[in-house]
Amino acid sequence: MTAQLEHANVTVSDPDATAKWMCDLFGWHVRWTGGSREVGYSVHVGTDSRYLALYVPKDGGLKARQDNYTTPGGLNHIAVVVDDIQTMRTRVNETGFTAGEHYDYEPGQRFYFHDHDGIEYEVVQYD
Structure with missing residues (x-):
């Protein structure tokens, strides 16, 4: 299973x-x-x-967080898969976030953005 x-x-x-x-x-x-x-x-x-x-x-007792990539148990990013990465890149920017770091490598393309809470999202399109 x-x-x-x-x-x-x-x-x-x-x-x-x-x-x-x-x-x-x-x-x-x-x-x-x-x-x-x-x-x-x-x-x-x-x-x-x-x-x-x-x-x-x-x-609302939220506390400042450390750099997740160096904190055990930290959330590094959340990834979503899309069919059209260029359209999603445009939509991310139109939503008010900044689409950054774009990478093309096997098995596809990806870029990253952060939301208003500083959570990192990865957007992926597989070839």
Whole structure:
């Protein structure tokens, strides 16, 4: 039996705002919203079979984070696969984020951007 990734849970400053830009940009939908861990609030956004759980603590008690790439357990980036990377690059910029670092190498192309919480996203198109 092979396991499949169903979801990941990330802390964000505003789950509703993050879910909105994800729905607009990636064509996802909100699957569920409600109370969660330690009286926090979560929004599940994605497809019918895979999603991200966007979480904020009850009191917004967010703390500054370290560089994730040097922190054990840190989230380095979240990757999405698209059919047309150039169109998505344009849409990322139109959303108000900055599409940066573009790489072309086997097995495809990719670029990265950061959202308003500083979370890094990788956009990939396989050849």
